[in-house]
Amino acid sequence: xxFVQNKPIGRPxxxxxxxxxxxxxxxxxxxxxxGASLDDLTGAMGITRTSMYRAFGNKDELFxxxxxxxxxxxxxxxxxxxxxxxxxEVATAFLAGAVGTGTEPGTPGGCLGVxxxxxxxxxxxxxxxxxxAWREEGVAHLRxxxxxxxxxxxxxxxxxxxxxxxxxxxxxxxxxxxAAGGATRDDxxxxxAMALLTWPPAARGR
Amino acid sequence: xxFVQNKPIGRPxxxxxxxxxxxxxxxxxxxxxxGASLDDLTGAMGITRTSMYRAFGNKDELFxxxxxxxxxxxxxxxxxxxxxxxxxEVATAFLAGAVGTGTEPGTPGGCLGVxxxxxxxxxxxxxxxxxxAWREEGVAHLRxxxxxxxxxxxxxxxxxxxxxxxxxxxxxxxxxxxAAGGATRDDxxxxxAMALLTWPPAARGR
DNA sequence: TTAATTCGGTACCGATCGGTGCCGAACCAG
DNA sequence: CTGGTTCGGCACCGATCGGTACCGAATTAA
Numbered sequence: 001x002x003f004v005q006n007k008p009i010g011r012p013x014x015x016x017x018x019x020x021x022x023x024x025x026x027x028x029x030x031x032x033x034x035g036a037s038l039d040d041l042t043g044a045m046g047i048t049r050t051s052m053y054r055a056f057g058n059k060d061e062l063f064x065x066x067x068x069x070x071x072x073x074x075x076x077x078x079x080x081x082x083x084x085x086x087x088x089e090v091a092t093a094f095l096a097g098a099v100g101t102g103t104e105p106g107t108p109g110g111c112l113g114v115x116x117x118x119x120x121x122x123x124x125x126x127x128x129x130x131x132x133a134w135r136e137e138g139v140a141h142l143r144x145x146x147x148x149x150x151x152x153x154x155x156x157x158x159x160x161x162x163x164x165x166x167x168x169x170x171x172x173x174x175x176x177x178x179a180a181g182g183a184t185r186d187d188x189x190x191x192x193a194m195a196l197l198t199w200p201p202a203a204r205g206r
Numbered sequence: 207x208x209f210v211q212n213k214p215i216g217r218p219x220x221x222x223x224x225x226x227x228x229x230x231x232x233x234x235x236x237x238x239x240x241g242a243s244l245d246d247l248t249g250a251m252g253i254t255r256t257s258m259y260r261a262f263g264n265k266d267e268l269f270x271x272x273x274x275x276x277x278x279x280x281x282x283x284x285x286x287x288x289x290x291x292x293x294x295e296v297a298t299a300f301l302a303g304a305v306g307t308g309t310e311p312g313t314p315g316g317c318l319g320v321x322x323x324x325x326x327x328x329x330x331x332x333x334x335x336x337x338x339a340w341r342e343e344g345v346a347h348l349r350x351x352x353x354x355x356x357x358x359x360x361x362x363x364x365x366x367x368x369x370x371x372x373x374x375x376x377x378x379x380x381x382x383x384x385a386a387g388g389a390t391r392d393d394x395x396x397x398x399a400m401a402l403l404t405w406p407p408a409a410r411g412r
Numbered sequence: 413t414t415a416a417t418t419c420g421g422t423a424c425c426g427a428t429c430g431g432t433g434c435c436g437a438a439c440c441a442g
Numbered sequence: 443c444t445g446g447t448t449c450g451g452c453a454c455c456g457a458t459c460g461g462t463a464c465c466g467a468a469t470t471a472a
Contacts, residue, residue, distance in 0.1 A: 054448080110324065174377050181337075216417035217417075
């Protein structure tokens with residue numbers, strides 16, 4: 001959009017871009033990148049193809065923006081978990097969030113970052129790689145947080161922050177697959193609790 | 207195919223159907239149901255569209271047969287794990303198999319049963335539901351095996367076979383997602399080992 | 413040989429894919 | 443008002459989708 005003195009010129013947009021993006025998130029979440037056609041997307045967003053292209057660029061960019069919106073919305077539990085005071089609470093909140101968002105009524109089961117695109121043909125490679133990087137970024141954030149926990153004595157000195165991070169992400173991804181397949185929230189909460197039984201005790205009795 | 211006195215009549219097939227199916231498995235595994243086009247499939251199988259339709263029916267049936275072949279081939283570790291003498295060995299073999307097959311060089315990373323179709327548009331619903339059922343079947347087999355383990359005193363009397371089964375499948379699915387994203391075999395072996403730390407001790411000191 | 417059957421290749425089907433050209437409508441600055 | 447800009451709707455693009463009609467080639471039974 002072009003601006004003159006911080007004010008947009010030309011005909012104003014006839015729809016709320018954020019609201020439309022939220023609808024797109026749900027479609028990508030439920031049907032994956034390749035499985036979501038432009039007709040599916042624009043139909044759910046309530047706008048025409050032309051409006052979508054003007055506002056979001058193309059399907060790839062729409063997916064990127066949808067993933068960002070998903071990260072700030074349904075997947076905000078990740079950022080929330082990272083701010084917990086202890087490593088154990090980080091881990092507990094992370095898995096609880098994965099179960100909660102993955103089995104939230106009214107939204108697709110599972111996680112957009114997993115089922116959005118795991119395997120894809122030529123046209124979906126970009127989305128697939130984007131999501132793989134997204135998951136790795138999550139692992140990196142957890143790992144950094146657990147490094148700090150080791151430094152603070154919140155985790156035993158011998159702990160492997162990278163392993164703990166990948167372990168949690170692996171369980172969370174498995175929870176997403178299970179949720180996409182229809183596993184119940186109760187079942188997955190029990191699974192999450194079981195996965196946390198191995199969590200190392202606090203080093204300094206915290 | 208029509209037969210007369212146990213012998214096929216008409217022109218004989220010019221390719222090995224099992225070999226072609228193996229190639230199709232690799233394509234579905236790497237690209238998913240919707241991401242694998244008929245040109246991709248027949249190109250890899252080395253046959254024409256017509257031959258594929260004649261030998262396998264259509265894309266859906268080809269996928270079904272590919273899944274069966276995958277179950278008997280790369281995923282045969284599941285059946286192998288179920289025959290282990292103790293519940294702990296079942297669990298260990300199951301996760302080791304998930305890591306091994308998911309990170310086997312020369313084959314796509316991850317698991318066909320997971321990435322073949324987690325989320326899909328209209329045309330991929332059949333494949334998605336088929337795979338969800340396939341995974342649930344795996345859970346059921348594990349659960350039955352662990353029920354027996356409880357009966358045999360191989361697991362503590364208070365154990366929940368259903369929870370143990372879903373826990374293992376969840377971790378295995380997470381391993382598949384991680385492998386599809388490029389996680390290394392070493393990393394995932396450590397994750398699998400960590401997941402097994404929670405495994406209940408044998409009830410009668412086995 | 414003749415009849416019956418299946419195989420495999422070509423060429424095609426209608427439908428859908430992601431993406432775009434065009435043009436009137438709606439807004440701004442002057 | 444005029445000129446400039448963006449928006450949104452329609453119609454359309456070439457490419458690809460899964461699937462098939464047709465026909466000669468290859469085989470068996472008789």
